[in-house]
Amino acid sequence: MGKVISLLSHKYQKAAEKGFQEWRRLFEPVADFDRHTRWADLPSEVVAFLCEENPDSRYSFYDLIMRSQGLGTGYDFERQPYQRLTLLMNAYFFIMDQARFECMRRLGWLERIPREEQSILEVIMESENYDYPALLETPEPTPAHPAYAEYLESRDLERSALIRRSFPEAIRRFKAELEGKTNATERRVHGRVGSESPNQESHQGVSE
């Protein structure tokens, strides 16, 4: 009897191989990616790169979404027919939100991020993950979140907006802390104080 394989598993395997092509090129050797990779598995450098809104990070997401679904590359994202594009945009928004929430989680501002138990690839491949109201989902903050007190005094729509509007501040602090750690590592290495390699330190990231 031949080997029994799960078609879904095989599909995701193939999707991951294609989908993470650009990410591997960008982030090698800091990180590798497969169909099981979750946000929590990523080094902080990668999270810091992806959580910023700029043409490069945007393209990285577009490319991952397009390649994993067999629709082309990131350059084709904006050229999709309207109906498909709106779905793809939902995927982009959801996964981009995840990157920012992950940044907050590593700062200790959140306990969890939405769909954290699923791999990045699963999130993209299963469109119910990023349909309404999942798209509007915002995790609860911890007391470490700068808007925590305000959050407790607010309700429904206010709460979600409070967390999301602190994305820029979270990204700024996250990158600053990451930079601080990297500089400290470099000082230790160059000053022959510690024995860690720069790569080991950077893999630890901020409160991973």
Next chain:
Amino acid sequence: MEELVVNPQIKNPIKEYLSKFNLNLCLTCGTCTSGCPISGMPGMEGWDTRKTLRMLAFGMVGEVVESKFPWLCTGCGRCVHACPMGIDIVGIMGHMKHLRPRDQVPGILHKGVENVLATGNNMAIPQEDYFFLMSDLGRELAEEECPGFYVPVDKDNAEIFFLPNSKEVFSDNDDMKWWWKIFYAARENWTIPSENWEAVDWGLFTGNYDATRILAQRKIDFMRRHHVHRMVMPDCGGGSYGCRKGMKECVLEDPNNRIEHIYLYDYLKEVIETGRIKLDKSRNAGKIFTWHDSCKHGRELERNFGKGYFDEPRWVIDQCVDQFVEMVPTRMNNYCCGAGGGNWPMPYEKESAYHARHKYRQIKESGANVVVVGCSNCRDQMMKRIPKFYPDCDYEVKYLWQLVAESLVIDPWSEEEIARADEEAKTQWERLGVEMEEGE
């Protein structure tokens, strides 16, 4: 990877206009969508503020303009207030309305704009009917409780220029008497115009920039022609906001267009503080009152013109009642009633009611018996539409000036004052060709 908003398919004027808003600043953080009451509206799945901005950045202007989404946006400004990058989303949505061909503007809105431009009011009410109503209703108030009262029309050197709302002239006639009683009690030297008297601005609701500017210019011209000192900004949130925006354009064109204006809140505060009117709180005893912050008198006015009216209406209410509660959230974070941006007259009633679910809950949870408002569209929404869709509502809705008028203790006019006013009224109506019945 290219920057956003470079899509060659977008025509240059639109690209140029959108570049003012700098969509490149958008972080796609979703704060706008999270705080927007229409996100996730049944039947509008797939549309939200964040996605709309991104679609525009992709150059999908046509899709957005053809969509119902910008028309369901009430322009309440919660999104802009919360946006960490300060993108003027309300301005963008307004421009999407502007780009819609005029024959595809929903419902009666564009017809109203055509009417106001052609006849001076949205309902195309003839001047003859307008004069008759003003003379007849004024006489009625004089007979009921304000001897000597009449409605001054085109009065030179008046202190206050006041504009009626066509809804009141057309059907809710008695609603005009509240302001009239206040003017009577304050012995105000006021006037309304004989033409171009419309208070509301549907140009704002339809993105018709020219109409908004023309309507403002007409008011300015009246003020200058008749040497009127101050204009009370229209009560309608959109009307006053549109007027303010239009006046800004007019002043940019010609600095001589600058006129004195006063918001109704400042006016009411002024006549109370200076002792020109007296109020009796006991008339409102036993009821709990709350205040609804109109978006266009509060948050949007604050954002665009640096001064929103939050404290003043609360102060005025405090002069009239003993028991007041706040809704939560309030002031800059208050929820729109769902009627803004033309959503009261527009043919999207269910959508507007869906938007209003937060306002309904806020009112219920406040425990108030009376909701006080400063905008005619907010009032209609809370008095008529919200109870229609949420039948367990058991509150009253009152205008702020209605509350003041109902609390008035009127110092009686002297015989001389009454005789002088009667003579002025007679001369005025004769001049305007209005026949008064014998024995008036």
